[in-house]
Amino acid sequence: MSASLHVFPSPPLVAPVELVVSRRRHAWVWLGLALVLASLPWWVSTYWINAILIPTLVLSLAGLGLNLLTGYTGQTSVGAAGFMAVGAFATYGLLLRVPPLPLPLALLGGGVIAAGVGWLFGLPSGRIKGFYLMVTTLASQFFLEWLFVKFPWFYNNASSGTISAPRLQWGGWDLSGPGGRYGLTLACVALLTWAAANLVRSQTGRNWMAVRDMDTAAAVIGIPVERVKRQAFAVSSFYLGIAGALWAFAYLGTASASSFDINRSFQILFIIIIGGMGSLAGNFIGAAFISLLPIALSAAGQWLLGGAVDPGQIQNLQKILFGVLIIGFLIREPDGLARLLTLWRERLAVWPLRF
Amino acid sequence: MSISVRWGRHAAALFAAAVLFLMGRPTQAAPGEQFVPLATYRVGAYASSGIPVWAGIIDYLRYINEVEGGINGVKLVWQECETEWTAEKGIECYERFKNGLNGAPVGPYLPNGAPAAYALSDKATADKIPLITLGYGRTEATDGSVFPYNFPLMLTFYSEASVFINYVAQKEGGFDKLKGKKIATVYHDSAYGRETQGPLALLAKKYGFENIQIPVADPGNEQSAQWRQVRQARPDWVFLRTWGVSTPVAIKTAARFGYPVNRIVGDIWASSNEDVLPTGEAGKGYLALTPYPGGADFDIHHRLKKHILDAGKSDLKDPKSFGSVYYNSGLIDGAIVVEALRAGQKKFGQRPLSGDEARWGLEHLQLDDARLRQIGFYGLMQRLSLSCSDHEGGGAARVQQWDGRQWNLVTDWVQADRATLRPLIDAKAAAYAKEKGITPRDCRKDS
Numbered sequence: 001m002s003a004s005l006h007v008f009p010s011p012p013l014v015a016p017v018e019l020v021v022s023r024r025r026h027a028w029v030w031l032g033l034a035l036v037l038a039s040l041p042w043w044v045s046t047y048w049i050n051a052i053l054i055p056t057l058v059l060s061l062a063g064l065g066l067n068l069l070t071g072y073t074g075q076t077s078v079g080a081a082g083f084m085a086v087g088a089f090a091t092y093g094l095l096l097r098v099p100p101l102p103l104p105l106a107l108l109g110g111g112v113i114a115a116g117v118g119w120l121f122g123l124p125s126g127r128i129k130g131f132y133l134m135v136t137t138l139a140s141q142f143f144l145e146w147l148f149v150k151f152p153w154f155y156n157n158a159s160s161g162t163i164s165a166p167r168l169q170w171g172g173w174d175l176s177g178p179g180g181r182y183g184l185t186l187a188c189v190a191l192l193t194w195a196a197a198n199l200v201r202s203q204t205g206r207n208w209m210a211v212r213d214m215d216t217a218a219a220v221i222g223i224p225v226e227r228v229k230r231q232a233f234a235v236s237s238f239y240l241g242i243a244g245a246l247w248a249f250a251y252l253g254t255a256s257a258s259s260f261d262i263n264r265s266f267q268i269l270f271i272i273i274i275g276g277m278g279s280l281a282g283n284f285i286g287a288a289f290i291s292l293l294p295i296a297l298s299a300a301g302q303w304l305l306g307g308a309v310d311p312g313q314i315q316n317l318q319k320i321l322f323g324v325l326i327i328g329f330l331i332r333e334p335d336g337l338a339r340l341l342t343l344w345r346e347r348l349a350v351w352p353l354r355f
Numbered sequence: 356m357s358i359s360v361r362w363g364r365h366a367a368a369l370f371a372a373a374v375l376f377l378m379g380r381p382t383q384a385a386p387g388e389q390f391v392p393l394a395t396y397r398v399g400a401y402a403s404s405g406i407p408v409w410a411g412i413i414d415y416l417r418y419i420n421e422v423e424g425g426i427n428g429v430k431l432v433w434q435e436c437e438t439e440w441t442a443e444k445g446i447e448c449y450e451r452f453k454n455g456l457n458g459a460p461v462g463p464y465l466p467n468g469a470p471a472a473y474a475l476s477d478k479a480t481a482d483k484i485p486l487i488t489l490g491y492g493r494t495e496a497t498d499g500s501v502f503p504y505n506f507p508l509m510l511t512f513y514s515e516a517s518v519f520i521n522y523v524a525q526k527e528g529g530f531d532k533l534k535g536k537k538i539a540t541v542y543h544d545s546a547y548g549r550e551t552q553g554p555l556a557l558l559a560k561k562y563g564f565e566n567i568q569i570p571v572a573d574p575g576n577e578q579s580a581q582w583r584q585v586r587q588a589r590p591d592w593v594f595l596r597t598w599g600v601s602t603p604v605a606i607k608t609a610a611r612f613g614y615p616v617n618r619i620v621g622d623i624w625a626s627s628n629e630d631v632l633p634t635g636e637a638g639k640g641y642l643a644l645t646p647y648p649g650g651a652d653f654d655i656h657h658r659l660k661k662h663i664l665d666a667g668k669s670d671l672k673d674p675k676s677f678g679s680v681y682y683n684s685g686l687i688d689g690a691i692v693v694e695a696l697r698a699g700q701k702k703f704g705q706r707p708l709s710g711d712e713a714r715w716g717l718e719h720l721q722l723d724d725a726r727l728r729q730i731g732f733y734g735l736m737q738r739l740s741l742s743c744s745d746h747e748g749g750g751a752a753r754v755q756q757w758d759g760r761q762w763n764l765v766t767d768w769v770q771a772d773r774a775t776l777r778p779l780i781d782a783k784a785a786a787y788a789k790e791k792g793i794t795p796r797d798c799r800k801d802s
């Protein structure tokens with residue numbers, strides 16, 4: 001990466017070379033990252049796996065799902081958690097009621113059912129947009145939550161209204177240990193991220209972005225806007241459904257409708273706002289930020305202040321700090337952490353010179 | 356790539372390594388102490404109920420350490436972790452605590468909150484750490500052969516329904532008088548609220564009363580429709596199974612519609628001072644079942660007052676909460692942890708116990724009247740007799756009545772008809788075992 005690139009408009013002949021080089025370097029970075037992530041269970045404690053890595057990965061996936069809809073297609077949704085619930089309950093139902101179905105197929109089935117439900121709730125997007133569409137997704141959130149409380153069939157008539165994973169296993173492997181659950185999550189997230197990266201670069205992704213940037217113009221150039229919007233709802237819900245199933249079975253080990261309440265929807269919305277709308281890496285950064293910061297602050301509070309301060313006060317202090325940080329980030333960098341990191345990288349590249 | 360980029364990356368890697376080191380660093384061993392983790396909720400929607408509970412637990416643990424010198428000389432150490440009553444934070448706290456504190460092992464674990472309790476069930480079984488869920492949790496976990504590490508102690512929701520019916524029979528003058536009576540349940544329309552439908556249907560069939568079920572949608576801050584329905588049905592008794600804000604609203608609306616509040620019996624989660632204080636005059640005469648009655652005149656309160664409160668060592672912020680229902684429930688939580696560890700020490704020696712050893716202690720916990728008198732809990736806590744096949748143990752509650760200022764106990768312990776309900780519980784436990792592929796352990800072999 002040369003400094004001149006940022007000072008002068010890049011000559012057209014140089015760009016392809018730059019692209020090839022950076023692609024090759026990216027491949028190495030990705031390989032390294034994959035190796036590190038895959039080997040984590042051997043060198044971090046189960047606390048890290050169970051309490052930090054798995055939820056962060058699942059939230060990243062949920063953020064990715066919502067980002068495809070909101071960041072790439074411009075359809076605001078506050079019903080993300082409802083579709084996660086569909087994925088979780090559908091996967092549970094498939095595992096329970098279709099016994100020979102292997103785990104990956106049940107997960108896939110859960111995702112497909114969630115996609116169908118998402119498509120259904122995406123129907124109004126053909127007629128309304130913006131704020132009003134947001135309200136219909138809010139309605140879907142409350143409807144789905146109510147559905148999974150009201151009908152005991154969904155949770156196999158359990159007296160407590162909760163579902164829990166029938167043994168997590170595939171082939172001869174028992175995936176119920178921390179390593180197994182982490183592996184399952186990582187594999188799903190990696191596969192779906194790869195798929196999403198290709199999707200947004202393909203014709204589908206370009207259609208989405210055209211609709212996001214200006215749907216009238218998109219319609220004029222022949223993009224079937226309504227169909228594209230519904231498609232985005234379905235794909236987004238597929239991702240959210242898988243994330244919901246992983247949240248229930250790989251992370252919590254159990255779930256009820258209240259695990260997917262409106263707060264979870266807001267949490268996922270914050271992830272993509274903080275991480276970066278219309279950015280794949282942003283989901284991971286946002287999820288890491290939102291799940292790591294509170295834990296880091298609470299650990300730091302415990303470590304620095306010991307038992308001297310009431311833990312409730314530390315928690316309140318942490319909420320204040322968290323809110324201030326979010327506001328600060330939004331003011332300083334509305335495009336999210338992903339953009340901020342890119343800027344920092346570019347600045348570091350020319351440091352100590354200015355550009 | 357310029358040098359600065361490389362330095363930037365090095366700095367980032369160093370920072371990451373430092374964070375990893377700090378959060379995962381092994382701690383020094385301090386043998387001879389038992390760790391009691393406290394998964395608290397001092398912030399969030401339920402903080403007002405939580406704060407007196409933690410005061411009760413902490414005051415009791417302090418009392419054991421300072422007055423009795425620990426459990427047979429084993430001192431207790433504790434640390435708090437804030438869960439905000441959510442499953443996610445509950446898991447984080449459990450993972451942080453499960454390996455002990457500075458070498459002091461974890462015995463029993465109190466998840467303090469239904470979402471966390473359900474989420475931890477499998478993890479705790481894998482880690483061999485017993486979960487104590489007092490007055491909540493899975494009813495079917497009463498069957499210890501399927502749920503070896505779950506202890507829904509004292510009063511499950513099934514027993515609660517049965518205690519209510521037995522109390523009504525007592526007031527009406529016998530079970531034969533129940534025939535043809537109308538008994539309505541006004542319940543929070545959630546998994547918690549619906550849990551008594553099964554047992555009440557069974558008991559209605561057995562005794563021949565009319566079983567009316569009226570749901571209240573969450574959060575329940577408007578209940579005119581429900582109480583109009585109650586007025587039309589004219590039930591002889593109302594079982595109130597609400598939670599949070601829906602309890603005072605129910606009492607006030609009942610009074611407004613002219614239904615006598617002394618015919619309404621609240622359940623465990625509608626039985627605390629916070630539930631009736633907002634009702635003012637309307638709440639006078641309201642009845643409630645509770646496995647941890649309110650009141651500051653039990654023997655343990657005199658001891659705590661002398662050694663902890665008057666010595667300025669109490670965790671209570673508001674001294675008026677001393678003896679409130681929640682404070683007393685904290686005392687009972689503390690007493691169960693201590694007595695389970697004491698029972699375990701009889702087999703494993705006078706040393707800190709692991710989770711599995713604490714489970715053995717819990718399954719052999721016997722608290723009779725004599726023992727309850729010794730520890731100062733007679734009247735406050737019911738007799739408990741746990742075993743491998745019975746993880747509930749008691750199944751009784753006392754009925755208390757609100758006089759506008761405080762709760763007064765109006766009955767002794769009312770025992771649930773556990774034998775009648777047990778087949779329902781066994782069927783649920785068997786279904787769970789089948790769903791999860793668990794082979795139940797043979798309780799006859801257990802010693």
